[in-house]
Amino acid sequence: MTQPAHDAHDARDAHEALRLPAEALTAFGRALFEAAGMEADKAAEVARLLVLTDMMGRRTHGLAMAPLYLADIAKGGMALRGEPEVVADSGAAVVWDGAYLPGLWLMSRAIGMAVDRAATLGVVTVALRRSHHIGCLAALTRQAAERGCVAVIANSEPAARRVAPYGGTEALFTPNPFAVGWPGPEHPVLVDMCASITTTSMTRQKHAAGEQFEFPWLLDAQGRPTRDPAVLEHAEPRGSLQLLGGQEYGHKGFGLALMVEALSQGLSGHGRADAPARWGGNVFLQVIDPAFFAGREAFMEQTDYLSRQCRANRPIDPASPVRMPGDQAARLEQQARAQGIAYGAAAWTTLTAWADRLGVAVPAEEAAID
Numbered sequence: 001m002t003q004p005a006h007d008a009h010d011a012r013d014a015h016e017a018l019r020l021p022a023e024a025l026t027a028f029g030r031a032l033f034e035a036a037g038m039e040a041d042k043a044a045e046v047a048r049l050l051v052l053t054d055m056m057g058r059r060t061h062g063l064a065m066a067p068l069y070l071a072d073i074a075k076g077g078m079a080l081r082g083e084p085e086v087v088a089d090s091g092a093a094v095v096w097d098g099a100y101l102p103g104l105w106l107m108s109r110a111i112g113m114a115v116d117r118a119a120t121l122g123v124v125t126v127a128l129r130r131s132h133h134i135g136c137l138a139a140l141t142r143q144a145a146e147r148g149c150v151a152v153i154a155n156s157e158p159a160a161r162r163v164a165p166y167g168g169t170e171a172l173f174t175p176n177p178f179a180v181g182w183p184g185p186e187h188p189v190l191v192d193m194c195a196s197i198t199t200t201s202m203t204r205q206k207h208a209a210g211e212q213f214e215f216p217w218l219l220d221a222q223g224r225p226t227r228d229p230a231v232l233e234h235a236e237p238r239g240s241l242q243l244l245g246g247q248e249y250g251h252k253g254f255g256l257a258l259m260v261e262a263l264s265q266g267l268s269g270h271g272r273a274d275a276p277a278r279w280g281g282n283v284f285l286q287v288i289d290p291a292f293f294a295g296r297e298a299f300m301e302q303t304d305y306l307s308r309q310c311r312a313n314r315p316i317d318p319a320s321p322v323r324m325p326g327d328q329a330a331r332l333e334q335q336a337r338a339q340g341i342a343y344g345a346a347a348w349t350t351l352t353a354w355a356d357r358l359g360v361a362v363p364a365e366e367a368a369i370d
Contacts, residue, residue, distance in 0.1 A: 018342070018343060018348065019339065019340040019341065019342045019343075020340050020341060020343065020363055021340045021341075022051050022054075022055055022336060022337060022340070022341060024363040024364075025051045025054070025063060025341060025363065026047050026048055026051045027047075027363070028047075028351075028355075028360070028362070028363050029043075029046070029047030029050055029051060029063055029066055030043045030044050030046075030047040030048075031043075031360045031361070032047075032066055032070065032351075032354060032355060032358060032360050033046055033047060033066075033069070033070075033102075035358035035359060035360050036070055036073045036074075036080070036358060037073065037080045037081075038073070038080040038081075038102065039080060039081050041105070042080070042101070042102050042105040045102075045104060045105045045108050046069070046102050046104045046105055047063075049104040049108065049135060049136075049139050049140075050062050050063045050065060050066060050104070050135065051063055051341070052139050052333075053135060053136040053139045054336070054341050055332065055333040055336035055337065055341060056136070056138065056139060056329035056332055056333050057328060057329055057332040057333075058136045058138065058139070058329075060199070060201035060202055060205060061135050061136040061201065062136075063343075063347075063351065064347050064350075065133070065135065066351060066354070067350045067351060067353075067354055068133075069102075069132075069133070070354050070358075072132075072279055077100065077132075077278055077279055078100055078101075078102060078132045079099050079100045079101045079102075079132075080101075080102075082099065082101060083101075084096040084097060084098045084099065084101060084106060084109070084128075085097040085099060087129075087269070091117065091121060091124075092117070092121045092123060092124050092125065093124075093125050093127075094110075094113075094114075094124070094125070094126045094127070095126075095127045095128075095129070095267070095268055095269065096110065096126065096127075096128045096129070097129055097130050097270075098128055098129065098130050098131035098132070098280075099130055100130055100131070100132050100278060100280050101131070101132060102132055103131040103132040103133045103134035103135065103280070103281060104133075104134060104135050104140075106128060106131050106132075106134070107128075107131070107134050107135075107140050107153075107283065107285070108140075108143065110126045110128060110283075110285055111140060111143045111144050111151065111285065111287065112143075113126070114126055114144070114151075114285060114286075114287035115143075115144050115147050115149050115287055115289075117287075118149055118287045118288065118289040118292075119289060122288070122289055122291075122292030122293075123286065123287070123288050123289070123292070124286070124287050125267075125284070125285065125286045125287075126283070126284075126285040126286075127263075127264070127267040127268035127269075127282075127283070127284055127285075128268060128282065128283040128284075128285065129265075129268035129269065129270035129271075129282050130270060130276070130280055130282070131280055131281050131282070131283055132279070132280050132281070133279065133280070133281060134155055134281050134283060136192070137153050137155065137177050137178070137179035137192050138179055138181065138190040138192035138326070138329060140153060140179070141153055141179045141180065141181025141188070141190055141192070142181050142188045142190055142326075144181060144287050145181040145182050145183045145184075145188035145189070145190070146183070146188060148183050148289070148290070148291075148296060149182075149183075149287050149288060149289050149290070150180065150181070150182045150287070150288040150289075150290065151179075151180070151181045151182075151285070151286070151287050151288075152178075152179070152180050152284070152285070152286040152287075152288075153178065153179045153180075153283065153284065153285050154176070154177075154178040154259070154260040154263045154264050154283070154284040155176070155177050155178070155260070155264060155281050155282070155283050155284075156173070156174055156176050156260050156261050156264045156265060156271070156281065156282050157174040157279070157280065157281050157282075158265055158270070158271040158272045158274070158276050158280075158282060159276040159277055159278055159279065159280065160174045160279075161173065161174070162174055162175065162196075162200055162232060162240060162241050163175060163176070163195065163196045163240055163241045163242075163243060163257060164219065164223070164240040164243075165254055165257075166243055166250045166251045166253070166254035168223070169219070169221060169222060169223040169240075170240075171238065171239075171240040171241075173195065173196075173257045173261065174200070175194040175195060175196040175198075175199050175200060175241060176194055176195040176196070176256065176257045176260035176261065177192065177193065177194040177195075177199075177260075178193065178194070178195075178256070178259075178260055179191060179192040179193070181326075182299075182303060183300065184300075184303070184304065184307060184324075184326070185300070185304055186330070187326055187327075187329075187330040188326055189303070189307065189324055189325055189326045190325050190326035190329060191325045191326075192325070193244075194244070195243060195244055195253045195254075195256040195257035195260060196241040196242060196243055196244060196253060196257075197217040197241065197242045197243070197244055197246065197253075198213065198217045198218075198241060198242075199241075200232070200241070203218070203229045203232050203233075203241065204229070204232075204233070206229040207229040207230055207232075207233075207234060208346075211229075212227040212228060212229070213227040213228075213229060214227070215227065216242070217241065217242050217246075218231050218232060218239055218240065218241055218242060219231070219239050219240050219241075219242055220235070220239040221235070221237040221238060221239050225242065225246075225247060226239065243257065244256060260284075263284035264281075264282040264283055264284045265282050267284060268282050268283075268284075270282060307324050310322050310324055311323065311324060311327075
């Protein structure tokens with residue numbers, strides 16, 4: 001999910017130790033998941049999407065997720081074989097029970113099916129319940145956008161509580177990300193955000209690094225704004241992530257959180273009312289083929305015009321021109337394909353520890369970083 005613009009995804013980490021080609025990393029990820037017992041097709045798709053996420057600059061949701069997935073596999077939290085159960089299917093409306101199968105693989109399957117069906121139905125909606133973690137939403141919506149469709153994804157985790165409702169002090173929601181992607185002339189436009197100001201992953205990353213947030217993006221247990229990431233999971237009683245809009249306008253983030261819960265849990269028929277205890281997610285996915293509306297050419301004419309107008313807008317800082325969502329991801333992906341992907345020593349040590357545990361060969365270093 002998208003972090004605030006000043007998180008500087010493309011800024012080099014002082015602890016980055018090596019740079020590896022995407023192909024080698026994808027093969028490494030696939031080998032790790034296969035060694036853990038995951039079916040080959042699932043392992044390949046999960047690894048592909050995690051490395052793609054790294055290339056797009058969303059490092060908290062890239063291959064750094066692999067140790068978390070592998071740990072959950074070791075505990076029996078992720079199913080490794082099988083197919084989703086079809087709960088309902090009317091052609092344009094589908095409900096799947098994912099049985100905690102790999103979320104990235106489930107989403108890839110669901111998007112592919114929805115795009116295929118949208119070619120004859122125009123709009124296809126899938127509600128997915130009991131999926132495992134689905135990763136970076138922008139990496140998923142682009143799969144439909146690259147095939148000429150608009151994709152909308154909303155995701156919640158009914159077993160977790162990290163965001164309090166507006167005016168409350170007790171965490172109830174997760175960050176509840178949502179994303180929209182549509183085709184563009186050079187690359188897709190990828191809007192990816194969430195109902196909270198920051199994310200669980202970024203908060204954990206800050207805490208592990210011993211850093212404070214630049215702004216008070218969390219609330220302590222008494223509902224007071226704080227920059228301290230420790231309040232989320234390392235304090236008793238625990239605090240929460242602030243809703244989008246903060247203290248003044250958090251009712252807007254509250255509304256978005258409720259919307260995501262209704263779409264992902266209400267439509268799938270599974271959620272907080274069932275008191276699930278496993279790490280996983282519920283998903284609302286809608287794929288729209290513009291050809292069934294005013295036409296694909298008309299869609300591209302309107303959306304591309306707006307993109308050009310945004311990029312041409314006079315910037316506050318000439319050194320930081322306006323960019324469309326997806327511009328930076330496309331630039332970073334191109335850079336990663338040419339130069340490889342840099343990994344920090346801490347993240348790489350965790351990955352190689354799992355490789356040792358599972359008997360998987362570690363890819364050779366491509367080029368050291370000074």
